Amino acid sequence: MSRIAFLECAVCGNRVSAEEPQTVCPVDAGSLMVRYDLEALKQTAKRENVAALGATPGRSVGMWRYADVMPDVDPVTLGEGFTPMLQSQRYDGLVVKEEAANPTGTFKARGMAAAVSMAKHYGLKHLAAPSAGNAAGALAAYAAAAGITAHIFMPKDVPFANILEAKAYGADLTLVDGLISDCGRMVAERIAEQKKLAAAGEMPANEVWFEVSTMKEPFRVEGKKTMGYELVEQLGWKYPDAVMYPTGGGVGLIGMWKAFEEMEALGWVSGKRPKMYSLQAAGCAPLAKAFGEGKTRSEFFAGAETMASGLRVPKPYADWMVLEIVRESGGEVIAVDDKAIFDSVGDWGRNEGLLLCPEGAAATASYDKLLAEGKLTASDRVVLFNTGAGLKYVDTIAEAWGIRREVVLPKALPVGGIITPV
């Protein structure tokens, strides 16, 4: 891991070593960011090599093509990253980063691939995290590949696909009658209990769970930041005018901004950074509320309710970082309601051939809103993230559209066979 200089607290700047597992800053519990010696790296890390690395026969093309700015450990990989950038059929300037192409069908694979690779490097045996659904599937998959036990807490009303995949990957799964915030509290309580037991010699220290919650360990950001490297590389090492990103915990947005800083320091890109648009669901919009009120932190969003389960995060741990980045970039935090979200899922299915996840559709619905308000034009270069596969939300989408699962009884038709029009 020679490449990593130190871990730095995003709040107080305190520095800690990456030679051993770290969660948050020991001083003020701020999120720890991975810092490299970019001045030294600038001499050796060339963007030309990235494409060459990605094209090396025998490798799968993926996020590890950016190895120069990642921890140098053996990656636990399932083929994550370097997802397609798709040209919209209708809007000249709009391209979609199709994160459904990732393992477990969502962008969560990037962060968990990095976090689990580090956990394996550190020799950790038990990883724990709360999840709104998709992080659970990703953690469970990479933990299975690494021979590590995943302990997962998620709301019991997540899409069934999230429950089945966690089970399929052999995770220790707990369904919670509450929100991800309740899950997070319970993970923290479990670990606090275990640490007491371990301190009292009543439990082996290496059986204490290690928490990989959003922004509470340094490496999920390192995985997610590759979205920023990719979008710049796929645009020919140029910045777009805007990035539209569905925001639950905000790790991806924080990671992309970090990627832009690093790429500028390395001389890989220059010019004006994109406006960062953070998209939420009206039923759970703590960041949109704080942004509108000009606040630097969000408040717990009471009564959070949206069918876009990935956006059901009532109090993001690093809310202040997201708000700061959005404001610095000249972007906005926008909230759209579930009707607009599921209408947009249908619109993009019929007209673009993409089955978006509800979170991705929060971005497309917001894009429509910004076009209507004249804040964006169809020719502006916009990178919009579809953060996951609509296929993980089959029941949710069917429910939102009022599609009955029962097949209508067959009736005879003039031309052979018994058929059922739908």
Add this chain to the structure above:
Amino acid sequence: MSRIAFLECAVCGNRVSAEEPQTVCPVDAGSLMVRYDLEALKQTAKRENVAALGATPGRSVGMWRYADVMPDVDPVTLGEGFTPMLQSQRYDGLVVKEEAANPTGTFKARGMAAAVSMAKHYGLKHLAAPSAGNAAGALAAYAAAAGITAHIFMPKDVPFANILEAKAYGADLTLVDGLISDCGRMVAERIAEQKKLAAAGEMPANEVWFEVSTMKEPFRVEGKKTMGYELVEQLGWKYPDAVMYPTGGGVGLIGMWKAFEEMEALGWVSGKRPKMYSLQAAGCAPLAKAFGEGKTRSEFFAGAETMASGLRVPKPYADWMVLEIVRESGGEVIAVDDKAIFDSVGDWGRNEGLLLCPEGAAATASYDKLLAEGKLTASDRVVLFNTGAGLKYVDTIAEAWGIRREVVLPKALPVGGIITPV
């Protein structure tokens, strides 16, 4: 399309032009194969350029990196192909081609991307196909992207994900109380009727459906063949010892063999071709039966029943081609039962971090069988295809494993929150 020399009937060798839409051979209804002037191409088409093309900034990496040996039309693309090749965690020689990374979550995207790109080039407005499920989703998605109407017939008991995606992409969907063979017959009957009406001037000719059924139009094979190009490129332009391929209609296996022929003619690869293992479900194993009986054609498999819906093809149209290739390669056609299939889904989830589709698990279960019989060793270089995302089979897998969808009633626990152990 200057690159294409002609279309050749796989049965009688009859040649027809690719300048206009073609289905099957006008002489004997044999499948038409796309032939290029490989001698001429050999001078210009270099394998080195392939990687360079794939690595070009601004392009998504995908199957169109093999443009030199594809029709030169504007592709209708959703980011299909160049899927990850994953090293097994347990078997040194085994790598998995993870086709779940494709648009619509399965390998069907490759064939439909090529077929729909050609349909758009020809100016066709209506495409029709029977489907065991996943071809329908792929056809519907690419048709939506191309502004073409897709008319789809599939068994009413396909996974719900297949029904929802077809609807989401705006397809004209008909659910049939029967098998894909019934669906195929109905598509043929519809089109025959339409042609009569068109001939009688009672229907506009351009509203007659064009059939893109398996092996009944030339370009789905061209899309699927890229799996053969990719596996050779990803192994450093070398052949593996064996390829394991779940077989419904067999287009991919036929396509890969075609790719090997083309690559040898172009000087891109040489040496002994891999043994081709064709994998089926015991509940619908027409090819395994014919192979075992030393026959050159299969018989309609009566009472076909398996939860691996993609393998529910009782009489593949090009059965003789699959059998010929498997025999020529020194491979086998193997059938495994549904219990072995869903046990293997669990095994690969827990131990490899991959949620296989049932069809892919027919391949992994067969791999175990060949290891046990000593016909393969763990160090043999084997490329195994997971043809799609297990996420498209959530209900099927849950049913096979006896997982109840209802969440168990919450009970209080000592440490905060109401939780539900699963």
